[in-house]
Amino acid sequence: MILDSCGxxxxxxxxxxxxxxxxxxxxxxxxxxxxxxxxGKGAHIFVLQxxxxxxxxxxxxxxxxxxxxxxxxxxxxxxxxxxxxxxxxGIFGIRNAGLAISVGTWSGVTVSIxxxxxxFVFGERVHSVWATxxxxxxxxxxxxxxxxxxxxxxxxxxxxxRAEGREVEVDDGVPSVEMNDSGKNSMLEPLxxxxxxxxxxxxxxxxxxxxxxxxxxxxxxxxxxxxxxxxDVDGEEEDEEEVSLQTIQFLGMEWNRRTLGILGAxxxxxxxGSILIPMHYSSVQGLGYVISFAIGAATVTLFYWLxxxxxxxxxxxxxxxSGYALLPSMHLKTLLLPGIVAGxxxxxxxxxxxxxxxxxxxxxxxxxxxxxxxxxxxxxxxxFKEIRGWMAIVGW
Numbered sequence: 001m002i003l004d005s006c007g008x009x010x011x012x013x014x015x016x017x018x019x020x021x022x023x024x025x026x027x028x029x030x031x032x033x034x035x036x037x038x039x040g041k042g043a044h045i046f047v048l049q050x051x052x053x054x055x056x057x058x059x060x061x062x063x064x065x066x067x068x069x070x071x072x073x074x075x076x077x078x079x080x081x082x083x084x085x086x087x088x089x090g091i092f093g094i095r096n097a098g099l100a101i102s103v104g105t106w107s108g109v110t111v112s113i114x115x116x117x118x119x120f121v122f123g124e125r126v127h128s129v130w131a132t133x134x135x136x137x138x139x140x141x142x143x144x145x146x147x148x149x150x151x152x153x154x155x156x157x158x159x160x161x162r163a164e165g166r167e168v169e170v171d172d173g174v175p176s177v178e179m180n181d182s183g184k185n186s187m188l189e190p191l192x193x194x195x196x197x198x199x200x201x202x203x204x205x206x207x208x209x210x211x212x213x214x215x216x217x218x219x220x221x222x223x224x225x226x227x228x229x230x231x232d233v234d235g236e237e238e239d240e241e242e243v244s245l246q247t248i249q250f251l252g253m254e255w256n257r258r259t260l261g262i263l264g265a266x267x268x269x270x271x272x273g274s275i276l277i278p279m280h281y282s283s284v285q286g287l288g289y290v291i292s293f294a295i296g297a298a299t300v301t302l303f304y305w306l307x308x309x310x311x312x313x314x315x316x317x318x319x320x321x322s323g324y325a326l327l328p329s330m331h332l333k334t335l336l337l338p339g340i341v342a343g344x345x346x347x348x349x350x351x352x353x354x355x356x357x358x359x360x361x362x363x364x365x366x367x368x369x370x371x372x373x374x375x376x377x378x379x380x381x382x383x384f385k386e387i388r389g390w391m392a393i394v395g396w
Contacts, residue, residue: 021349023375055343080296109269118363
């Protein structure tokens with residue numbers, strides 16, 4: 001195999017490739033196309049994950065051109081289960097808690113899981129335990145700081161994704177607003193979540209695909225009831241709408257939307273930090289594991305679609321036809337191109353991640369790849385203009 005003579009140097013190079021791939025895969029999915037489908041709600045979680053899985057499965061066979069032989073190991077099914085489930089909870093986290101805090105949360109958790117498992121479960125040797133612990137702690141502190149300074153409202157300027165405020169029109173008690181086309185930065189904020197302001201009395205609410213609109217005014221911080229810019233809606237209706245935007249029903253309970261989003265991101269960190277643990281118990285190592293991983297991911301994704309089909313069938317008249325009609329659309333014309341680019345980028349990152357863990361170990365290799373947050377942050381600063389103001393940029 002072409003990489004048989006590689007050592008730690010290959011692991012560090014692979015880690016850099018993993019950082020770039022992982023840190024860039026979300027760029028095509030930030031566009032207006034992804035968030036304009038399904039009536040402005042944005043593409044369904046299953047749909048986005050399916051595009052990632054399809055491209056991962058398609059590109060995984062390229063390792064055969066590097067001299068790897070086809071060999072499937074059942075451990076790939078477990079890796080696929082961890083990855084697909086974690087991927088969907090991560091998307092949920094971004095849409096409900098925000099991109100910055102979600103990426104920071106799952107990166108920090110992934111580093112912690114990888115370090116603990118690598119050192120204490122697999123007994124990976126490091127030059128200095130205390131120096132390694134210190135490095136991990138510094139890395140975690142860096143994630144916290146980057147999450148803070150990339151959050152909206154930090155640095156004295158608004159995040160680029162905020163739409164220009166226009167007067168709200170009310171139709172039958174339902175506020176509506178005419179949005180600006182934000183193009184590149186339409187997924188900078190979570191769906192249906194309140195965003196911070198910069199000291200003024202205007203309250204912004206994120207709608208649909210992540211774009212914000214001026215909806216209400218008032219003293220939000222001291223708990224007084226905000227008033228709609230159109231006085232035709234009474235205070236009681238506004239309060240009910242405000243609560244519905246901040247809460248979500250899950251498992252029969254009412255949750256704060258941001259809190260549940262952070263939990264989703266943390267879950268992604270736990271599962272994502274564990275996806276390559278099964279490889280250590282597999283007969284296939286390194287690049288050879290990519291195909292097993294991809295087959296496992298494709299199998300799990302198909303299984304989840306079947307579960308969703310059966311759920312919709314049960315909720316309707318009990319026929320598969322009615323259940324199938326309720327499945328989310330793949331929106332091929334709109335999402336195919338960004339889905340292919342995003343999935344390919346993630347696949348490149350995944351190959352780098354596997355090689356980094358193979359040559360550097362679970363604790364170091366996985367932690368190195370989590371520097372993807374630097375890459376995604378640079379995309380945010382230089383391209384999407386997510387972080388504005390010198391204080392925020394320097395702090396980041």
